[in-house]
Structure formats: C-alpha cells, structure tokens
Amino acid sequence: MAIVRQLTELHLERDSRHTEVSGTYTVVSDSDGAKYLQIDTYGSKERQDAGKKSQSIRFSPEAISQLKEIINQM
Numbered sequence: 323m324a325i326v327r328q329l330t331e332l333h334l335e336r337d338s339r340h341t342e343v344s345g346t347y348t349v350v351s352d353s354d355g356a357k358y359l360q361i362d363t364y365g366s367k368e369r370q371d372a373g374k375k376s377q378s379i380r381f382s383p384e385a386i387s388q389l390k391e392i393i394n395q396m
Contacts, residue, residue: 323379323380325380325381326379327382327384328388341366341368342366343364343365343366344363344364344373345362345364347359347362356382356383357383358380358386359380359381359386359389360378360379361379363375364376
C-alpha cells in the first residue's frame, strides 16, 4: 500500500487504453485523528484472479486538498 502526500502534474505523451475494473473507497483515521482516503481496485474479468484486490492507494489530507483543487479545475 502507498500513501500519497503530494501530487505533481505530468503531461502524458500519448494516452493508453485502460481496462475497466471495480473500485471501492474507505475513509481511514490514524491515531492522531488525521483522515485518509483509501481507494482499492480489483482485478478485471480477464485477470487470473478476477475480483481479487489489486491495488490500494491512500491519500493524505494534503493530497486530498490537491485532488479537490484538480477536480474543480476540470
């Protein structure tokens, strides 16, 4: 699992196709009361272990603020 504390914009040279998968989110609080947004993705239907948790990423409060700004600019 990874915790993202800062996001940096990167311009892609080309777009690539992505496989659609299921996702879930959870709001997690640490011992100091800070809240983190955790997003989990699950294996696609074509994957050997379809439906198995594939990736987990946790966003810190600072990264969540950045995400809000990015979404508002879209």
